Amino acid sequence: MDNIKIDRINTLAHKQKSVGLSEEEKKEQAALRKEYLEAVKENLRASLNNVSIKExxxxITDLGKKFGNKDDKND
Known part of the structure; x- marks a missing residue:
């Protein structure tokens, strides 16, 4: 997710607190927040796939090989 979208999320959050949002802005905010959360989850998965644990x-247990290569993504 690029900084322009993150800035827009922050702008909408500040506007929501001060004067409120229109229905269109609420929908935009929800879509941006969903996209942001998906990006965070994807980055976390990528990081965890590079973690190894010494038993x-x-x-050494490589968590990426043990858990990260599953096709189904349960959140």
């Missing part, structure tokens, strides 16, 4: 027995 007590000394073995």
């Amino acid at each position: 007590a027995d000394g073995s």
Whole structure:
């Protein structure tokens, strides 16, 4: 998500607190927030796919290989 969209989310949030939003602006805000959350989730998944855990027995478990390559995305 680019900074222009993030700035728009912030602008709408400030306007909502001060004077309120029109129905069109509420729909735009909801769509932008949904897009933002999806981007955050995607970035988190990508980061977690690069995490490895050293087990007590000394073995390394690559969480990306163990959990990250699933086709179904349960949130």
